[in-house]
Amino acid sequence: MKKNTILLALLFAFTTTFAQVKTQYFDENWIPVAKEDMVYYRPEPKAVNGKYLFKDYYKSGKPQFTGYSLSKTEEKFEGEVKYYGENGKISGTSVFKNGVLNGSVKTFFEDGRLRQDALYKNGEEQTATLYTYKGTEIEGVPSVYDLITIFEKEERVKQIIYDGNPKGMRQESFLNEGTAKYYGADGKLLGELVFDLYGNPNNGTMIEFEFNPMRVSATRFFIDGQEQENKQL
Known part of the structure; x- marks a missing residue:
């Protein structure tokens, strides 16, 4: 009886260990x-x-x-x-x-703010939106503005420069089209610009900004690559 009890105890211990x-x-x-x-x-x-x-x-x-x-x-x-x-x-x-x-x-x-928002299909990235916030170091230099960069199939297609509110004052650059749009603090369109093949201003209105806080510093007008007027605000 004692032998059977010991055998059962050993068997139970082995089973318990194995099931851990x-x-x-x-x-x-x-x-x-x-x-x-x-x-x-x-x-x-x-x-x-x-x-x-x-x-x-x-x-x-x-x-x-x-x-x-x-x-x-x-x-x-x-x-x-x-x-x-x-x-x-x-x-x-x-x-x-x-x-x-x-x-x-x-x-x-680490502070909970969104860093990247991508969309995948069958293991391949379709689109990706990257967020860089003011004060974040870029190549060792703190950024003076917020930045959203949008990729499609690894091609950078759009960038938005803003200050806190991506729907407020901002510059939207459409890199695959060679165009840019500029908006005021109320979100209204201030100007549009078309660049030439080399990235130089070609036709339209360019708005220049200063930062901390973000504000319009100048409005420039271009026709066929020639600047028509430079208006300081």
Whole structure:
């Protein structure tokens, strides 16, 4: 009787150990490593409504990623996944279908402001909008204005220079068309300009701005590449 009791106890202990959650450990490049060398870790994914919930964590125990996969052993994600900074804020979101990017892909700065908003189809980027905010360093120099840059199929097609309100005073440059539009603080159109093939003013009205705060500093008029008048405001 005692022997059977010990055998049952050992069997129970073995089963419990075998059933414990299997955790994977990774370095900063998501290469599997020993526990003592980890930067991130991932407990065994849990089955939820026919999918598997993947949860990754920083070494500190704070969440780094959550998403549902169609496979328990592969990252075949389905639906929206979320990435987190170690400060606990969302650093990005992506939408997958059958393990392939299909839909919105967003990244955020640490303060929560939108950094990039892209659209993917069958794993290929269709459009992307990048946000640069005033004070952000560009090549080591703090920007004096806010900037939105729009890409289509990796081609930069539009830029918007503004100050706080992208619908207020701003300059919109259509890079694939070689044109620009300028707007006042009330959002009304102040002028339009067409550039030549070399990027020089050709026909229309150019508005020049100063910044901190953003304001109109001059209005210039061009006909066939020749400046007609320079009006200081």
